[in-house]
Amino acid sequence: MMITFSTVIDWLTDGIPVPEQTVDRLETGIPETEVRGIVTAFTASQYVIEQAAALGANLVISHEGIYYSHHDQRDWLGQDPVYRQKSALIAGTETGIYRFHDYIHRYTPDGITEGLIAELGWLEYVEEHRPAVSVLTLPPAPLREIAEYVKRKLQISYVRAAGDLSGSCSRIGILAGYRGGGQLVIPLYGEEGLDLIIAGEGPEWETPEYVRDALQQGRSKALIMLGHAESEAPGMKQLAERLAAQFPAVPVRYIPERPVFEVI
Structure with a gap:
């Protein structure tokens, strides 16, 4: 049986209710095209598209959008030279690009968060997966040690940590991507008895400032921000394996x- 773009997309979305106002779609390419090779990536950057072409892959599955906007709003780019050159590259290589954002976040467990936890080697410590957060209990360790471990496992040069670096952490909440905002994260410290939140990113005037005040009051709360891409890329790596x-x-x-x- 010939495997087409549609074959792959149907498998990726099988059994998942269609998300409301989804951004997921085949942004370039024709659904009936035969797949010669697949590349997954956090985002279909210029580099990723070039590498896909060099590998002979004609389908790129990208978690984030191609043109610097979550909702693929590109009218404002107009005659921008970076936009035009990238568009010409995509057209010239006849690359199909499928935006795969909302569906994978609706996997059970969330496919992006699961990939992050797997990359960290912490799947055995998961107590509960929720749509936006996974709760884990790790062997107690100082915040600094956990931060260094995370850097090493994810092969990244830095993370940003808030809290007492010598303070012990065991109960951890993991939230991939842009889920580090206060309304979601702050209640988790109390409701789940969390010592530490590890998130991709969020408004700096929300959760980080809460942690600052908690420390000033003598309360043990900690936060590690990985970066958006750094927290979500492992999920796309796991997707390639699947x-x-x-x-x-x-x-x-x-x-x-x-x-x-x-x-x-």
């Missing part, structure tokens, strides 16, 4: 992107 198992006749590769920020 696609390879499902479609063994199709070459599948996960393309890691270089960090966009450098610490100076």
